[in-house]
Amino acid sequence: MIESFREAFGRALVELGEEMGNLVVLDADVKSSTKTIYFERAFPERFIQVGISEQDMVSTAAGLAIAGKIPVVSAFAAFLMRAWEQIRNTVARDNLNVKLVPTHSGFSDHMDGSSHQCLEDVALMRVLPNMTVVVPADAPSVKPLLREILELEGPVYMRLGRDHALRVYEDPELELGRAxxxxxxxxxxxxxxxxxxxxxxxxxxxxxxxxxxxxxxxxxxxxxxxxxxxxxxxxxxxxxxxxxxxxxxxxxxxxxxxxxxxxxxxxxxxxxxxxxxxxxxxxxxxxxxxxxxxxxxxxxxxxxx
Amino acid sequence: MSEVGSMVKLREMLSPVSNFHLDSSETCLGIVAAVLRRKGKEDVVILSKGHSAPAFYVMLHELGLLSEEELYSFADIDGLPSHVIRGLPLIEVSSGSLGQGLSVANGIALAKRMDGEGGRIYVILGDGELDEGQIWEAAMTASHHGLDNVIAIVDRNYFQLTGKTEEILNKEPIADKWRAFGWEVVEVPNREGEIERALREVEKIRGKPKVIIARWER
The missing domain is CATH 3.40.50.920 (Rossmann fold)
Structure with missing residues (x-):
């Protein structure tokens, strides 16, 4: 069965947003592609639009984390990488509770081609001290792993594809850091x-x-x-x-x-x-x-x- | 301590380390002094131009938040870090990489608004730092969201790392640029008293973020 990573993410974000009042979501004008638009509709007061500016978005999320929020930053994985230095120098170095959850990783953005396809992000994130790196297998894995990373204190990169999530699990119980x-x-x-x-x-x-x-x-x-x-x-x-x-x-x-x-x-x-x-x-x-x-x-x- | 006294302290502190960023700390002393003296309990200060850490440390020492011994441990392997890091007194976020502090300030301001909390966020920027594109991304975000508790202060000292600011990359008209981005702008000579007056003045302005451009005239 083929499902959609981003649909699973968008829906899980709303469900977890009901439970976690401190959860806020930032967007760089791709909410309809990443499906964070569902969160915006459900919790407009906790959704922050910064326009097409991934670097500003990551540093703004750092400020939100400093002030006690749990910010979720979503974007296309390839374009979130332009904020690598902001992720390194502020989010990772200060061990801030920022959750980076891009979609469109790997080849999943097949139509858009090489500019949009992101095949380097795990390497770029894995090298950073303090950073946890997660790559869910399928749509049913998204919510349990999203919950796990939101409950973890510290920076996380959780890499999602766009659609084409091939079903592996029915109702998985997954634990962060445990294969x-x-x-x-x-x-x-x-x-x-x-x-x-x-x-x-x-x-x-x-x-x-x-x-x-x-x-x-x-x-x-x-x-x-x-x-x-x-x-x-x-x-x-x-x-x-x-x-x-x-x-x-x-x-x-x-x-x-x-x-x-x-x-x-x-x-x-x-x-x-x-x-x-x-x-x-x-x-x-x-x-x-x-x-x-x-x-x-x-x-x-x-x-x- | 007097302004001259702070300057002496700064030079004493930096002489063993080849006057590490001495100039940009000197021009920042009055700004840091005015901001830290104005700062209330709920307020946050961000030193976005992290290389002016020595000026910040001198003022922390004057406020009794760093000992003399700590001050003179500057850049020693276990001493005060050469650029500010999170966890030091009054430092909420590390810096050293330019152009990021204003975005962080916006994030704190947005969180405070969501929580119905008061408090201002002061961000100290360099004029060379304005070359960074992210500053202008953040300037748009602050004005779009009407973050009137964000107050930026630009240390307009006309120098950046390798030369005069206008030779490296033209900055002027700085005030018009900020105004065009939706900010309230106040220009003052870079003296502690003048900056202090400007800080009081901009606090009254509601609905938009504010920037004080402190021009070095010595």
């Missing part, structure tokens, strides 16, 4: 997040048919990384495969490779991108082009296992 083990397997371990979790399950099915037993983890929290689950699951397998809709540099693949190289040296195959995207009328055609469909990934895994 979700979806399948056990003896031959290889696949560590995925975001939309690639659903793809990883398809890959595991296909590998099974070919006699390869694959475990699958949803590593929704990239930072802090659940090393315990990773090392426990990786111990028995020959190869660890990471799958993400992001650059293979510095994101989930980087994080997993860092941990394994220090604590459990093991062959690691990182599936992701190393280029900019391009526009495509069809999202899945784009994934195919960049080698992120399950058929392409299975072939790659067979080549190394």
């Amino acid at each position: 979700s083990v979806l399948r056990e397997g003896d031959d290889v371990l696949i560590v995925a997040n975001g939309v690639m979790v659903a793809m990883a399950l398809k890959v595991a099915d296909e590998l099974k048919r070919r006699g390869i037993d694959a475990g699958v983890i949803d590593m929704h929290t990239v930072k802090p990384l659940d090393e315990r689950t990773l090392l426990g699951m990786a111990r028995g397998v020959g190869t660890v495969i990471t799958m993400e809709e992001h650059s293979v540099y510095g994101g989930l693949g980087g994080a997993v490779a860092e941990v394994l190289s220090e604590k459990l040296p093991k062959k690691v195959l990182r599936i992701g991108t190393s280029e900019f995207g391009r526009s495509s009328r069809d999202y899945f055609a784009l994934l195919e082009r960049y080698g992120l469909t399950h058929e392409r990934i299975v072939r790659k895994i067979e080549g190394v296992v």
